[in-house]
Each structure stands twice: as structure tokens, then as C-alpha cells.
Amino acid sequence: MHRLFAELEPSITVIEQNMADRVWYILRSNTFDVAELERLRRQAVPSSGENATAEDAAPQLAEQTANVDTAVNTPVVVESNDDGTIAQELVLEQMKSTLEEEIVETRPSKSLPSLSKRNRAVVRALNPILVTYLEASRDICETDSILFGTALAVCRIIGAKLSTAGRANGESSAIPAWRIRIEERIAKARALIGRLICFRSGNAGPRIVRTVRMAFAGTNVSLCQPDMMQKLTEYIDDLKQRIAAWGKRIRRYTERSTRFNQNRLFQTDQKRLYKSLERPMVGGTGPAPNQADTVAFWRSLWSEPVNHTGQCMGQ
Incomplete structure (x- = not known):
């Protein structure tokens, strides 16, 4: 393609990589439909043949033009007694065309x-x-x-x-990038909750105080306010709710990925799928916990309840 373009437009200098990038962009962006590309290709091939005849080009150009005509247009009928050779040449041309299309389509998008x-x-x-x-x-x-x-x-x-x-x-890494980012957010939020709980418990170390100031930066909350502990409790509860939402999103993705893998495995290897389903579950084998202990556990996770006044509810 680059050699043909150089012969058609000798005044324009284009490197092979630049031309390959342009072809890849046109095919990927669907700038022209299939009919338009076919029409442009048919217009380009005869013009290249006329230029070659007018300028008395080398036999290699004529042979290349004939190969392009064979691959793009209808098969050219060649008078020859060796039908096997003709069929082999047509198969080779078809394989070459398919190879060029696959190279363009499956080219990696790397810088x-x-x-x-x-x-x-x-x-x-x-x-x-x-x-x-x-x-x-x-x-x-x-x-x-x-x-x-x-x-x-x-x-x-x-x-x-x-x-x-x-x-x-x-x-390659099967973990998506968004999941890695969410896991990092969860780790940072848990570390922040730990330091906020230390400050609420009475630890006034320099690093703890600096972390609290950074957490409430950009707000009107000051460490000297009388309701600072209540604001701190609300902020901790908000962080815990964010962690729960992020974890739920990861669990939804994990469950969907598990279902997808099981469905694909069912289509390819059912025996392997049944063996994986017969494996004993790791958790849930012990006795059920006490209901009172369960309620106390979840209440401790959500800290102290916030009391809403009637005036606040009326507003």
C-alpha cells in the first residue's frame, strides 16, 4: 500500500507507520462504510494501472496491480492449462487479503x-x-x-x-482497575476510622490530631466546638456507610463474575463445573450465633444512635 501510494503521489512524503496508523483509524472509526471503501478501492486500482502504463513502470508494479485487482474485484480468468496452479494462486491471494485485514483489525492499541x-x-x-x-x-x-x-x-x-x-x-491481571481503586479507598477509610476512634477515646497525639484536622478540612467544624464528639460520631458513621456501599459493589461484581464463569464452564466442561459445585463450603458449618449477640454486634458497628429532635423533624 505504501509503495502504491508513493507511485501515485510522489510529491507527498508519508512513512509506512503513519499510513498504517491512518488506515487503522479509518477502519476503527467507521469513517467510510463497506460500499464506500469498495468504491474508493476500485477507483484507485485502475488509476494506478494507467499511471504505470503512461510512465512505463517496472513489471513488478504491473504484477502488483494485477494482484490487487484479483483480491478486490471479481476473480480474473486466466487462460492456462494448469488449473491447480491457478487455484493455488487464488487461494494464496485470498489468504494474503485475510492476513492483511486481521493485522489491521487486531493491531494492539499501544503507544x-x-x-x-x-x-x-x-x-x-x-x-x-x-x-x-x-x-x-x-x-x-x-x-x-x-x-x-x-x-x-x-x-x-x-x-x-x-x-x-x-x-x-x-x-494478564484479571482484577479490573476500578476494583483496585475501590479497595484502596476502603483501606484508607478504615485507617481514618481507626484514628478518629482513637481521638474520640481521648488519644490527643500529634499525628491523631493532625489526621482529624485533615479529615474536617474545608468545613466549619473546629476541634474546640462543644458538639465535636457528635460531629465526629456522625463522620465515622458516614465513612462506615461508604465502606459498606463500596463493599456491596465489589460483591455484586464478584457474584456476577462467578455466574458468568460458571455458565461458560457449563458450556465447555460440565464435569469440571459439577466437581467445583460439589466442594464443601468453608464457612457456615458452626452453630448459629445468639440473636442478642448478633444485635449487639451490629449496633456496635454503627456506633451510637443519633437522636433527632422534633424541631429538626419538623423542618
Whole structure:
């Protein structure tokens, strides 16, 4: 594609990476529908053939134009007695077209290093070395390993930072980013609740007092107010309610993920699913707790109840 564009528009200088990025963006953003892309492709192919005829281009360009016509338009009928060779060429062209489409569609959306003169020189120096290894490759898995190792070598030479944790072990982190953020919020809120409870219990250490001041920063609450303990209790209860809401969101996601995995496992390996369901549950095997102890436990979690006056209820 880059060679064809350079022959059609010699006055415009476009690198291969830039053209590949533009093609990828057009396909991803659905700027043109399938019919429009087909029409543009058919318009581009005859024009390239006319330019090649007018300028007496090399036979390689004529062969490339014929291959593009074969892949895009209806199959070209070739008069030959060797039907097996013709069928094999058509299959190869179809495989090439499918490969190009898959490369564009499944290209990873990662930030690429800038194509400076030094980086281009490194790539040009490694290209002849890479040919030797690709010619000795026996299957597509080995080719994939060679290309990936070459990319890592280029990044290492030019000093680009690239994380290979997911590629090394073949697995990526299954924990979503939002869950990690919520777990961090819960940990910070629990630490804050602990220090606020210490302050309410009478611990007036410098770090505890500084934490309380930071917690009530931006409000009209002062440590010298007579109702400071009541404000502190309300703030602790608010933090506990936030922790409960965050935990409920994580539990909902965990339950949904468990159901999804079980349904998928039921479609693929029912025996394995039944074995996982037959495993004994870890919790809930002991005797039921006393009702009074349960009520006292939950009341202690929510601190002291807040008494609402009639005036407040009337407002």
C-alpha cells in the first residue's frame, strides 16, 4: 500500500507507520462504510494501472496491480492449462487479503515510540539480521517469538520502557482497575476510622490530631466546638456507610463474575463445573450465633444512635 501510494503521489512524503496508523483509524472509526471503501478501492486500482502504463513502470508494479485487482474485484480468468496452479494462486491471494485485514483489525492499541533518526537507523540495522531468522522459521509460533523478541530488542536498544509482565506468563491481571481503586479507598477509610476512634477515646497525639484536622478540612467544624464528639460520631458513621456501599459493589461484581464463569464452564466442561459445585463450603458449618449477640454486634458497628429532635423533624 505504501509503495502504491508513493507511485501515485510522489510529491507527498508519508512513512509506512503513519499510513498504517491512518488506515487503522479509518477502519476503527467507521469513517467510510463497506460500499464506500469498495468504491474508493476500485477507483484507485485502475488509476494506478494507467499511471504505470503512461510512465512505463517496472513489471513488478504491473504484477502488483494485477494482484490487487484479483483480491478486490471479481476473480480474473486466466487462460492456462494448469488449473491447480491457478487455484493455488487464488487461494494464496485470498489468504494474503485475510492476513492483511486481521493485522489491521487486531493491531494492539499501544503507544509507539517516536520515529526519530536514531530509531529508524536501529530498525534498518536489524532488518537484515531479522531476515536470517525468519527464513529459518518453521511455523507461525516461532515467527511470532522472533518478531516479539526483535521488538523487545529494539525497545531495549533505544531505551523505550515496555512492560512484559503479561506476555511473559501468558496471563494478564484479571482484577479490573476500578476494583483496585475501590479497595484502596476502603483501606484508607478504615485507617481514618481507626484514628478518629482513637481521638474520640481521648488519644490527643500529634499525628491523631493532625489526621482529624485533615479529615474536617474545608468545613466549619473546629476541634474546640462543644458538639465535636457528635460531629465526629456522625463522620465515622458516614465513612462506615461508604465502606459498606463500596463493599456491596465489589460483591455484586464478584457474584456476577462467578455466574458468568460458571455458565461458560457449563458450556465447555460440565464435569469440571459439577466437581467445583460439589466442594464443601468453608464457612457456615458452626452453630448459629445468639440473636442478642448478633444485635449487639451490629449496633456496635454503627456506633451510637443519633437522636433527632422534633424541631429538626419538623423542618
